[in-house]
Amino acid sequence: METMSNLQLELLQLYGNGVSEESLQEIKTILAKCFADKAADAMNKVWDEKNLTEQMMTDWTNEHNRTGI
Numbered sequence: 001m002e003t004m005s006n007l008q009l010e011l012l013q014l015y016g017n018g019v020s021e022e023s024l025q026e027i028k029t030i031l032a033k034c035f036a037d038k039a040a041d042a043m044n045k046v047w048d049e050k051n052l053t054e055q056m057m058t059d060w061t062n063e064h065n066r067t068g069i
């Protein structure tokens with residue numbers, strides 16, 4: 001059996017008695033935004049470290065890198 005993460009344990013302690021469906025949706029939205037923000041921050045860091053440009057992104061999306069099988 002897998003052990004629960006620290007986040008799961010914290011949420012169980014906070015909401016052990018249940019929450020309304022509306023509150024549950026708000027919590028899901030908050031968590032999704034939190035993780036999306038972290039992903040965006042990580043992407044921006046790589047973008048800055050690699051000196052990437054919008055033109056590079058456009059060029060990469062137009063490349064055809066498929067290989068034959």
